[in-house]
Amino acid sequence: MTWRQLRVLIQHLPPESATMTALRNSLTDEEYEQQAKDGRPEEGRWSMTDQLLAGITDAVRELQHILILVNSDKKARKPRRPEPIRRPGTARQRRREPMSEAAAEKLFTLINGGAA
Numbered sequence: 001m002t003w004r005q006l007r008v009l010i011q012h013l014p015p016e017s018a019t020m021t022a023l024r025n026s027l028t029d030e031e032y033e034q035q036a037k038d039g040r041p042e043e044g045r046w047s048m049t050d051q052l053l054a055g056i057t058d059a060v061r062e063l064q065h066i067l068i069l070v071n072s073d074k075k076a077r078k079p080r081r082p083e084p085i086r087r088p089g090t091a092r093q094r095r096r097e098p099m100s101e102a103a104a105e106k107l108f109t110l111i112n113g114g115a116a
Contacts, residue, residue, distance in 0.1 A: 016050065051087070057085055065082055
């Protein structure tokens with residue numbers, strides 16, 4: 001078997017295989033971002049079932065977080081919002097900065113009909 005044949009065999013393994021999972025998990029954030037820019041989903045893809053399960057898991061964790069917030073004491077310390085499951089080919093989501101006053105004013109005027 002040549003090196004090329006071995007590379008082709010590895011590249012065509014199913015996304016849920018142990019080898020593809022290990023390759024996907026070994027990528028750094030920069031490599032994930034580069035894959036997203038280059039449009040190479042075959043190097044970090046999940047099956048449709050994996051995508052659906054990750055979406056359901058994120059939704060359940062979000063609902064659990066909301067349920068805890070609704071039923072906790074208003075003065076008690078609030079738990080942090082759960083992080084979504086990291087998808088292959090995407091970088092970790094960074095925390096959003098709070099909206100500035102100028103941006104909030106502009107958004108308010110746009111919502112209330114001030115197009116310019």
